[in-house]
Amino acid sequence: MILMKDIVRDGDPVLRATAQQLDFPLNDETKQLAHDMMEFLVNSQDPKIAEKHQLRAGVGLAAPQVGQSIQMAALLVPGEDDEILLQEVIVNPKITRSSVRQAALAEGEGCLSVDRDIPGYVPRADKVTVRYQNLDGEEKELKLKDYPAIVIQHEIDHLNGHLFYDHINQTEPFSLPKNTIILS
Numbered sequence: 001m002i003l004m005k006d007i008v009r010d011g012d013p014v015l016r017a018t019a020q021q022l023d024f025p026l027n028d029e030t031k032q033l034a035h036d037m038m039e040f041l042v043n044s045q046d047p048k049i050a051e052k053h054q055l056r057a058g059v060g061l062a063a064p065q066v067g068q069s070i071q072m073a074a075l076l077v078p079g080e081d082d083e084i085l086l087q088e089v090i091v092n093p094k095i096t097r098s099s100v101r102q103a104a105l106a107e108g109e110g111c112l113s114v115d116r117d118i119p120g121y122v123p124r125a126d127k128v129t130v131r132y133q134n135l136d137g138e139e140k141e142l143k144l145k146d147y148p149a150i151v152i153q154h155e156i157d158h159l160n161g162h163l164f165y166d167h168i169n170q171t172e173p174f175s176l177p178k179n180t181i182i183l184s
């Protein structure tokens with residue numbers, strides 16, 4: 001199972017690289033990594049398992065965060081109560097449409113690869129259309145809005161060498177670009 005010791009931290013060049021596209025069929029190692037990444041998210045969101053293994057909670061995990069510079073990320077976005085808004089492993093994702101309207105989470109963002117809290121709004125597109133391949137290589141399209149849209153953009157950023165704080169206004173961290181809404 002993936003543990004916090006396996007998570008690469010800011011400063012490692014892998015987090016600033018553009019990850020490699022994957023060809024299909026995926027080899028067994030890549031498929032195993034996909035399952036391990038999703039298992040980490042499930043574990044990190046289970047209070048007992050997270051406590052036992054001292055896992056920081058995550059709603060997404062990108063392969064570069066475990067040292068694999070490949071275009072793959074796992075998403076496990078919970079909704080109200082025990083509803084799951086999004087559970088998917090995405091390969092070779094591309095944002096094909098993004099709204100002019102932007103959104104930022106009221107509480108800012110955090111990242112397993114960034115050990116410090118960095119306060120500030122992270123403005124992102126409020127709606128995105130993402131084309132990607134699933135683990136079987138099938139072309140899929142996701143249209144997301146608000147929180148799930150924010151999360152998938154955080155993950156796709158990881159695949160392109162960006163970290164959430166790159167988007168925070170350095171002089172005015174809580175300034176809001178026009179047409180940006182705050183999501184609570």
Ligand SMILES: O=CN(O)CCNC(=O)c1cccc(Cl)c1Cl
Pocket residue numbers: 057058059060061062105108109110111112113150151154155158
């Ligand atoms: O890349 C994934 N991580 O670093 C996992 C830890 N961070 C989160 O779960 C997280 C927290 C807040 C806002 C967003 Cl958008 C995300 Cl993604």
Ligand code: NI
Pocket residue numbers: 110111112113154158
């Ligand atoms: Ni992250």
